[in-house]
Amino acid sequence: MNRLQVELAIVGGGPAGLAAALGAKQAGLKNILIIERDAHLGGILQQCIHSGFGLHMLGTDLTGPEYAEHFIEQVVGSEIELMLESMVTGLTAQRVLTVVNRYGATKVTTQAVVLAMGCRERARGAILIPGSRPAGVYTAGTAQRLVNLQGFLPGREAVILGSGDIGLIMARRLVLEGCKVKAVIEAMPWPGGLTRNLVQCLHDYDIPLYLQHTVTAIHGSGRVKAVTIAQVDEQLAPIPGTAFDCTCDTLLLAVGLIPENELSLQAGLMIDERTGGPVVTPSRETSAPGIFACGNVLQVHDLVDSVSQEGLEAGRAAAAWVQGRRATARSYGIVPGEGIRSLVPQRYDYPTSSVLSLVGRVTHPMQDALFTVSRKGVCVHTSRRKHLRPGEMFSVQIPAAALNDAGDLDVAVREVESHD
């Protein structure tokens, strides 16, 4: 087996990994390696050819490939080393990686690791739609890759299950390519994606959105011929008597993303069941010292801008670790309560002199909501919000002054009466 030694190895060359490499570089690290399984850097941004990227990070509205190239050019122009078409197949808590590529296997010993593997799509097997197994059932991301990178249309008449951003973006994309999109189906009572995407992807093209509906069967032998759609109750169970058939030759599944954490599990990292990603501190350090994580491997983000921001910070923190500036503070838990579906980070350091920034998602849409952060039953911070939606990540900043004692923090959010 080949052997290699680096200060910092970054697993994944998408937006999180690219930003982590640049963050570590800016913090003075010399010996940085990005390992990427694709032949090109940029990750999923390569196929996200629509605009809406970079408004926060770069102050301009770019498409995915343009946003990616902005970071790729900086990485390629520096001394950051790249291993492309290389798959990391092993990671230990002692930060040793096994990498496999066309030259064989390489053992990479490191002082620090940043995990930036992103996420993958939930597929048909994960949601158990009954019916036959014809061609024409794709995940939305696969269809996006076929259309935007390879120049193939997945079909002519599509039904899309799931109203997250990828489902909405693909609805519009197929219409622009001359396909008919017959319906977007969403099991929840509210749409999953950003409001702007509802407007510019569905309303603009008169594509019907069926909330509280699901696909209960797929029909066709050889090729999809139709799907059965039914209304669902509050437990998401189909309601008898509400089913109808919709003819189509294609079904796109946009039914959620799963952080890709096989390596995290191998290394024995503590995983948060709510996010599906590793448990981290504010500097994005996992439960294994010297192993950091950022981007969609940690939790599914709405915006690439916040992925890049998190990558920069994780890269800087990894550099500080290599340079010997290691945390001596004790860490305490941050516990999600009422109204909170997920929360990152899951731990914080005490004592601390910096603002604690929490990001997460709520369980259901709320108006005039109040976040409360308490320690040992005593409220230490509150924060108001006009609107909250599960489809949009919230962020709450807790000032250092509120963190003046040790102990776990409980975070909750509930609707309150408006004082306007």
Next chain:
Amino acid sequence: MTSVRELICIVCPQGCTLQAEHQADTWTVSGYACKRGLHYALDELDAPKRMVSTSLPVVGGEYAMVSVRPDAPIPKDMVMTAMQSLQGVSLAAPVKRGQVVIENWLQMGVNLIATRTVYKAR
């Protein structure tokens, strides 16, 4: 005559809900969190525009396709016509990000530009 319209701003992910009131030939807009929202609403009420992205085949490139977009949003009612006008259009590698692919696309006053770099195939 007063007429009221509600719009959702699509400029950024915040998606502000905007109210527009029409009175004596002018629109009064409220509900925006930044100036871009105001401009979006005035455009949307007068002559809506949209950004549109697609991919075109590249001959002799390291990838099969190159992504393109206009350098500014185009009239909303031109989106489908503009897409159809690209049928059969292909480019030759290399293509540089930002390169003008079609100048003054369909006389809309915008250039169609490449949004990624595609080198020649090795």
